[in-house]
Amino acid sequence: MTNGAPDMADALFLAISVLTIGSAIAALEMRSLVYGSIALMGTLGGVAGFYVMLDSPFVAMFQLAVYVGSIAVLILFTVMLVKRELIFKKIEDPKRKFAGIGLMLITILALGAIILDSGVKTITTDSDPVDFREIGGDFLTYYWPALILMAFILAGSVMGALVLARREDTIENEQ
Amino acid sequence: MSVIAPKFRLGYFLKGIFDNAFWILTIVTLAGIPAIQIVLFYMDLPVIDGELLTAFLAFTWLFNPTMQIPLIKSLLYSDLFRIVVFPGFGFAALIAAGTIFVERKMLAKLQLRVGPFYCGKIEGLLQLAGDGLKLISKEIIIPAKADKPLFWAAPVLFVGTAAAFVALIPVAPGGWVVADLDVGLLAVFAVIGFFPIITILSAWSANSKFPFIGGIRALHQMVSFEIPLILSLLGVVILTGTLNLSEIVESQSNFPWIIFMPIGAIVFFTTMLAELERIPFDLPEAESEIVAGWLTEFSGMMYGLVQLGSYLKLYAFAALFVIIFLGGWTGPVFWPPLETELITKGTPIPNYAGDPVLTVFAPGLPLFDADPNEWVKQQQGELQYTSGQLLISGVIWFVLKTVAVIFFILLPRGVFPRIRLDMLLHIGWYKLIGLAFVNIFIALGLVYAGVLGPGGIM
Numbered sequence: 234m235t236n237g238a239p240d241m242a243d244a245l246f247l248a249i250s251v252l253t254i255g256s257a258i259a260a261l262e263m264r265s266l267v268y269g270s271i272a273l274m275g276t277l278g279g280v281a282g283f284y285v286m287l288d289s290p291f292v293a294m295f296q297l298a299v300y301v302g303s304i305a306v307l308i309l310f311t312v313m314l315v316k317r318e319l320i321f322k323k324i325e326d327p328k329r330k331f332a333g334i335g336l337m338l339i340t341i342l343a344l345g346a347i348i349l350d351s352g353v354k355t356i357t358t359d360s361d362p363v364d365f366r367e368i369g370g371d372f373l374t375y376y377w378p379a380l381i382l383m384a385f386i387l388a389g390s391v392m393g394a395l396v397l398a399r400r401e402d403t404i405e406n407e408q
Numbered sequence: 409m410s411v412i413a414p415k416f417r418l419g420y421f422l423k424g425i426f427d428n429a430f431w432i433l434t435i436v437t438l439a440g441i442p443a444i445q446i447v448l449f450y451m452d453l454p455v456i457d458g459e460l461l462t463a464f465l466a467f468t469w470l471f472n473p474t475m476q477i478p479l480i481k482s483l484l485y486s487d488l489f490r491i492v493v494f495p496g497f498g499f500a501a502l503i504a505a506g507t508i509f510v511e512r513k514m515l516a517k518l519q520l521r522v523g524p525f526y527c528g529k530i531e532g533l534l535q536l537a538g539d540g541l542k543l544i545s546k547e548i549i550i551p552a553k554a555d556k557p558l559f560w561a562a563p564v565l566f567v568g569t570a571a572a573f574v575a576l577i578p579v580a581p582g583g584w585v586v587a588d589l590d591v592g593l594l595a596v597f598a599v600i601g602f603f604p605i606i607t608i609l610s611a612w613s614a615n616s617k618f619p620f621i622g623g624i625r626a627l628h629q630m631v632s633f634e635i636p637l638i639l640s641l642l643g644v645v646i647l648t649g650t651l652n653l654s655e656i657v658e659s660q661s662n663f664p665w666i667i668f669m670p671i672g673a674i675v676f677f678t679t680m681l682a683e684l685e686r687i688p689f690d691l692p693e694a695e696s697e698i699v700a701g702w703l704t705e706f707s708g709m710m711y712g713l714v715q716l717g718s719y720l721k722l723y724a725f726a727a728l729f730v731i732i733f734l735g736g737w738t739g740p741v742f743w744p745p746l747e748t749e750l751i752t753k754g755t756p757i758p759n760y761a762g763d764p765v766l767t768v769f770a771p772g773l774p775l776f777d778a779d780p781n782e783w784v785k786q787q788q789g790e791l792q793y794t795s796g797q798l799l800i801s802g803v804i805w806f807v808l809k810t811v812a813v814i815f816f817i818l819l820p821r822g823v824f825p826r827i828r829l830d831m832l833l834h835i836g837w838y839k840l841i842g843l844a845f846v847n848i849f850i851a852l853g854l855v856y857a858g859v860l861g862p863g864g865i866m
Contacts (some may be wrong), residue, residue: 234477267555267609271609274605290590290594291589291591291594292597294591294594294595294597295594297598297601298597298598298601301598301601301602301605302597302598302600302601302602302604302605302634303601303631303634304415306601306604306605306608306627306631309605309608309609309622310608310627313608313612313620313624313802322544358570365590365591365651366649
């Protein structure tokens, strides 16, 4: 990116941004919840595209595998099990809508001003992208207590969910 | 009164011909030629012998015997060839077609039937072509209350995702793969994650109860079996220290990983059967319970596309098993590598007086050497063989192993009954995940004991 001239990366960045933000708006505004969750997948996939552009395919692949592959599927699954009337019922209130849009604009402008003012945009670097092997090494050496702690929290929450979801009134079938 | 076929008149006939010619000329001039020019503008034309290969030059060289081999080589090593023909779609589709035929005949033999028999004189060889023609010529029926955009998109997306999976599979040494990623295995996991989404969306969009039940079953099955699938491959990743599929194959030049990871291989094979929706895990398509599961409402070539996608997926999973556990293309070299000098300098043959009268050149394998510098490297001892010499034996070993794995995927269909949904989930969540963890601990033990792996002796 020399002299601020637009190049291929700029065009790609613009396209991915339009995809991400557009499908985020669509995810909120679609009447059909199923199409809304498809648009949410578009947003998550666009974020993965940003990671690819930032030379970190490792994170991008995890974004695709975890968020698009699992979280979005869970959302889709939940939406499909909701009753049909509930899918299409919607509280229309133009005042709240405009208030929401205004709040969003104010927030985005404030955040953008803070980021522009902080000087992040002036950072330029020519160093190589971080190798994912180094990330793995860091996880296993420096950050392992945090990793173990997170594993215990997740295991505890799964067990709690299993206990909560357990039904006493059914008899367990033997094969 | 309306007539289906109006009375023939020469004037109408000529007018029809002129009309068609007029519209074809107009469309070609306004759209076709600009489109070709845009494509030519962005296409990288190959450079052969310092000359840019334009279309005119290509036609000229087509009839020049000395330039034919460079011409074919330039096409052989283009990205388009990789995507469309050899390690990509065409190769996989060929193996998929063979799989369908072998599956039908082998099932028939297992169940003491004949199978396809009449089409194509010899053992029903042309049955597949007949089925394909039938599917193409059939009408595509879309249910009246279906969600049309999603219903149309689902088969195409399914084939596209399966093709993306195929694109990640390396077939032969020397980079014969469409997309050689450093995070290849993670990309495989990401691509596998798209299949349940497409399945459930197509099932929902058909707006019919049998596809929906089948789609929900498929979702249960695929999402819960993805976890042991990923965990069972982590052992090999720990031992090799890489996620690149080509490097995983090269790490097995001495022994395949199935020797040290038999539990992982068994878990991966079982989850593979479940991900492919094959018997005994074919609940999403259970034909005796829910018509055809999530495929019920598909007709004509839409059904054909879904079938093509599922068999491409079968090939890709079998190839992944071969790459990770069976050593990919490694094996004894069939085609004995020739000395480089026999190919480049030739053998001088003297007459009775000892004067060289003629030089004999061994042909070698001129087509398959991507990089002429490989010969130099081989002479300096950096490379054992050039990639061209290894290509043929590598592909033969890869295809042999893949076909063997496909055979073992097909075999349970003739033998096992379908298992119940609760048993399926029980197997997935209790047994396979536990076994996958056992496999990971074995791998960690081997690494920390210093036997294998990045810091080990091999």
